[in-house]
Amino acid sequence: MPYRAWFECFAGCGERYPLDEIVYECRACGELLEVRHDMDALRQTPPEEWRRIWDGRYRRTEWPYGSGVWGKKEMVCPNVADRNIVSLYEGGTNLFRAARLGGIVGLENLWIKLCGNEHTGSFKDLGMTVLVSMVNQMIADGADILGVACASTGDTSAALAAYCAAAGIQAIVFLPRGRVSTAQLIQPIAHGALTLSLDTDFDGCMELIRRICRRENVYLANSMNSLRVEGQKTVAVEIVQQLDWQVPDWIVIPGGNLGNVSALGKGFLEMRELGIIDRLPRIACAQAARANPLYRSYRTGFAEFRPVKAESTAATAIQIGNPVSVRKAIKVLRTFDGVVEEATEDELANACALADRTGLYVCPHTGVALAALMKLAAGGLIGSSNLVVVISTAHGLKFSESKIRYHEGKLPGVSPRHANLPVELPADYDAVRDAILGAVGRRGRGA
Numbered sequence: 001m002p003y004r005a006w007f008e009c010f011a012g013c014g015e016r017y018p019l020d021e022i023v024y025e026c027r028a029c030g031e032l033l034e035v036r037h038d039m040d041a042l043r044q045t046p047p048e049e050w051r052r053i054w055d056g057r058y059r060r061t062e063w064p065y066g067s068g069v070w071g072k073k074e075m076v077c078p079n080v081a082d083r084n085i086v087s088l089y090e091g092g093t094n095l096f097r098a099a100r101l102g103g104i105v106g107l108e109n110l111w112i113k114l115c116g117n118e119h120t121g122s123f124k125d126l127g128m129t130v131l132v133s134m135v136n137q138m139i140a141d142g143a144d145i146l147g148v149a150c151a152s153t154g155d156t157s158a159a160l161a162a163y164c165a166a167a168g169i170q171a172i173v174f175l176p177r178g179r180v181s182t183a184q185l186i187q188p189i190a191h192g193a194l195t196l197s198l199d200t201d202f203d204g205c206m207e208l209i210r211r212i213c214r215r216e217n218v219y220l221a222n223s224m225n226s227l228r229v230e231g232q233k234t235v236a237v238e239i240v241q242q243l244d245w246q247v248p249d250w251i252v253i254p255g256g257n258l259g260n261v262s263a264l265g266k267g268f269l270e271m272r273e274l275g276i277i278d279r280l281p282r283i284a285c286a287q288a289a290r291a292n293p294l295y296r297s298y299r300t301g302f303a304e305f306r307p308v309k310a311e312s313t314a315a316t317a318i319q320i321g322n323p324v325s326v327r328k329a330i331k332v333l334r335t336f337d338g339v340v341e342e343a344t345e346d347e348l349a350n351a352c353a354l355a356d357r358t359g360l361y362v363c364p365h366t367g368v369a370l371a372a373l374m375k376l377a378a379g380g381l382i383g384s385s386n387l388v389v390v391i392s393t394a395h396g397l398k399f400s401e402s403k404i405r406y407h408e409g410k411l412p413g414v415s416p417r418h419a420n421l422p423v424e425l426p427a428d429y430d431a432v433r434d435a436i437l438g439a440v441g442r443r444g445r446g447a
């Protein structure tokens with residue numbers, strides 16, 4: 001069966017382009033594009049058969065189908081020949097029940113999808129494998145592309161750099177100087193990317209890169225490039241697959257540029273079109289209060305949307321005031337009876353620390369999602385027996401600096417309720433014994 005996919009104008013003006021054309025926005029109306037699939041061709045295979053095929057490939061060895069993304073190749077990007085695929089075995093990250101944290105926040109059925117266990121430590125790998133594979137194919141077909149570039153809050157650049165390094169393609173990354181963690185800065189450097197550290201914020205990097213990519217032979221890898229959304233949408237399929245094809249009641253996801261929430265929604269809608277699922281979850285998108293343009297729009301019933309100047313937040317990956325995918329995200333939230341919640345610096349940092357106390361090790365963005373979840377559960381919108389999945393977007397180890405500052409009480413605007421500092425002692429038996437007995441007796445352990 002010949003599966004087909006193409007770019008199509010998201011505003012519905014009918015413009016279409018092949019996936020190997022260098023185009024990011026509709027040439028007729030300027031709106032974002034989205035990848036559309038020949039759903040009739042996909043529907044030739046019945047849903048039970050798709051489930052069987054996907055389960056048969058999941059985390060197996062037959063390259064590249066063991067990848068969580070390429071295992072769903074027919075509905076992701078059938079246009080790339082297997083030989084051009086650049087895969088680091090994306091997806092297949094753990095979905096686990098966070099029983100102790102759930103107990104503390106009053107949820108019996110709380111699950112965490114740990115996208116931080118991707119190869120480069122964030123969900124960005126899911127989309128980057130698709131984009132870099134397509135570029136790899138375009139280069140193989142003779143396209144003149146100098147390199148692939150992205151503006152990043154730290155994780156997109158790490159993923160782009162790794163996938164380009166795996167393919168032998170030049171990566172160029174634009175980072176806001178001083179606003180990404182040490183781990184995120186060293187990732188593209190280690191992979192040989194041309195790393196431009198610019199004296200501006202993410203929105204400033206984004207504006208520059210759009211101009212560069214419009215004029216030079218540099219391919220744009222930001223999420224306005226809808227190839228990334230195709231890879232990222234597989235998280236929806238994978239969650240349902242890992243729950244033995246049950247659909248959760250709620251999915252909570254942090255949002256910055258809003259590509260990921262758009263991708264999540266697209267994944268569920270296409271599964272429903274194919275008959276794989278028969279209902280949709282509700283979606284809660286969580287924003288940092290210091291970078292909350294979608295939250296403000298939600299408060300107007302999405303009647304209006306105004307970009308904001310993003311203020312500094314520990315949730316650096318979502319410190320975005322003018323999200324590229326806002327219209328896609330609003331459409332998804334309307335379709336999924338969605339809500340938007342926000343979290344202050346104090347709320348997000350304490351949510352992180354509380355989760356860490358229960359054995360998780362979360363990034364600040366997941367802290368935003370968890371703080372939002374706690375508010376929605378306390379308000380009764382999310383019910384105690386609901387099946388809830390929180391998308392944990394990056395690995396906590398990338399964010400050691402902000403965790404250390406939390407425990408030292410040095411995060412601005414944060415009163416650390418779960419601080420736990422190392423006890424410095426001489427190497428002396430009595431001092432050590434007193435410290436152990438004193439600490440354990442005095443405050444008990446755990447959360």
Ligand SMILES: *Cc1c(COP(=O)(O)O)cnc(C)c1O
Pocket residue numbers: 122123124155156223254255256257258259260261317318363365366393394
């Ligand atoms: C990119 C990113 C986000 C936000 O995703 P958007 O698609 O920009 O909304 C959240 N958390 C982490 C860790 C990220 O890297």
Ligand SMILES: [Zn+2]
Pocket residue numbers: 009010011012013014015026027028029030031
């Ligand atoms: Zn258009």
